Amino acid sequence: MSMRYAVITFPGSNGEHDALMAVELGLGMPVEAVWYKETSLDRFDALLLPGGFSYGDYLRPGAIARFAPIMAAVEEFAASGKPVLGICNGFQVLTEAGLLPGALLRNQSLEFRCAWVHVRTETTRTPWTAPLADGEVLHLPIAHGDGRYFAEPDLLNRLIQKDQVVFRYSTESGERESSVNPNGSVDDIAGVCNSAGNVVGLMPHPERAYDTLIGGDDGLRILSSVLRAGMAAASGA
Amino acid sequence: MTATDQKTKQNWLVEVFVSLKPAVNDPQGLAIKDGLHMLGYDEVDDVRAGKYMQLHLSGSDQSAVESRVADMCEKLLANTVIESYRFTVQPITDDSQ
Numbered sequence: 210m211s212m213r214y215a216v217i218t219f220p221g222s223n224g225e226h227d228a229l230m231a232v233e234l235g236l237g238m239p240v241e242a243v244w245y246k247e248t249s250l251d252r253f254d255a256l257l258l259p260g261g262f263s264y265g266d267y268l269r270p271g272a273i274a275r276f277a278p279i280m281a282a283v284e285e286f287a288a289s290g291k292p293v294l295g296i297c298n299g300f301q302v303l304t305e306a307g308l309l310p311g312a313l314l315r316n317q318s319l320e321f322r323c324a325w326v327h328v329r330t331e332t333t334r335t336p337w338t339a340p341l342a343d344g345e346v347l348h349l350p351i352a353h354g355d356g357r358y359f360a361e362p363d364l365l366n367r368l369i370q371k372d373q374v375v376f377r378y379s380t381e382s383g384e385r386e387s388s389v390n391p392n393g394s395v396d397d398i399a400g401v402c403n404s405a406g407n408v409v410g411l412m413p414h415p416e417r418a419y420d421t422l423i424g425g426d427d428g429l430r431i432l433s434s435v436l437r438a439g440m441a442a443a444s445g446a
Numbered sequence: 447m448t449a450t451d452q453k454t455k456q457n458w459l460v461e462v463f464v465s466l467k468p469a470v471n472d473p474q475g476l477a478i479k480d481g482l483h484m485l486g487y488d489e490v491d492d493v494r495a496g497k498y499m500q501l502h503l504s505g506s507d508q509s510a511v512e513s514r515v516a517d518m519c520e521k522l523l524a525n526t527v528i529e530s531y532r533f534t535v536q537p538i539t540d541d542s543q
Binding site: 268269272273276304305311312314315316317318319359360361393 | 466469470471473474477497522523525527528
């Protein structure tokens with residue numbers, strides 16, 4: 210089973226090479242960088258929106274990127290139910306585009322946070338988490354200044370009820386504790402999905418954790434999930 | 447053609463103010479408040495940080511300009527999930543240019 214991944218690249222993205230390497234070396238799958246001026250994603254099975262500072266984070270992180278020419282194709286791809294993963298700035302772009310609920314604000318500490326954290330898997334209903342165990346803890350790096358997830362109380366309740374919280378910051382053993390929430394995110398949320406579940410965004414960087422040589426390979430658990438999901442779909446068809 | 451279309455377009459100065467909604471915690475505002483307190487301005491009870499933008503644009507009349515600017519705020523200048531906005535519109539006369 211082979212899946213072709215796209216890595217959407219905006220001016221100011223800086224995580225695209227990590228994402229390309231993770232898919233190519235970590236998963237051994239075909240992958241291409243797709244420049245923001247392109248308009249078709251027909252040849253791909255899964256999309257990654259990488260980290261970085263698209264358009265310099267001007268106005269708000271992701272605010273300008275959401276109007277880039279490629280975004281119409283991204284919206285179409287997401288609407289078709291195929292898997293889309295927004296990482297860090299990619300997560301910010303997807304919230305600005307309205308493809309994911311909520312918003313990301315300046316870290317509570319006002320500091321850029323660069324560290325390894327633990328996140329707990331809160332739902333396995335998305336194609337990016339399907340093979341994980343419920344509550345499985347992953348060890349992933351973060352690197353962001355604007356990662357404080359925010360949703361107003363009504364929206365937050367709705368997300369919880371509809372099983373749209375995908376990852377929460379936790380201790381290594383999977384306990385929630387405010388001291389391990391690196392950015393002040395509401396309800397310790399590190400990642401969410403759309404109501405269909407095929408679009409997921411998270412602040413930690415799975416593509417920077419694809420080999421124990423670089424500190425860990427838990428990121429592959431996420432990046433490879435769609436392969437399993439794709440296999441299930443293929444065998445079911 | 448409507449009467450509005452036939453009017454000569456004129457220049458406008460629009461000032462847009464964007465700030466975090468009251469329900470959203472504003473750590474920058476808190477840090478600025480702490481700074482003011484350190485300088486001895488104990489009377490400061492609250493600070494909210496935001497953005498200020500000036501737009502120069504042309505339009506036929508005030509209500510048309512206001513409606514276009516409201517659209518701009520909704521689509522780009524503010525993220526209404528977390529921010530609220532307000533703006534003022536004033537004609538630029540030849541004198542003030």
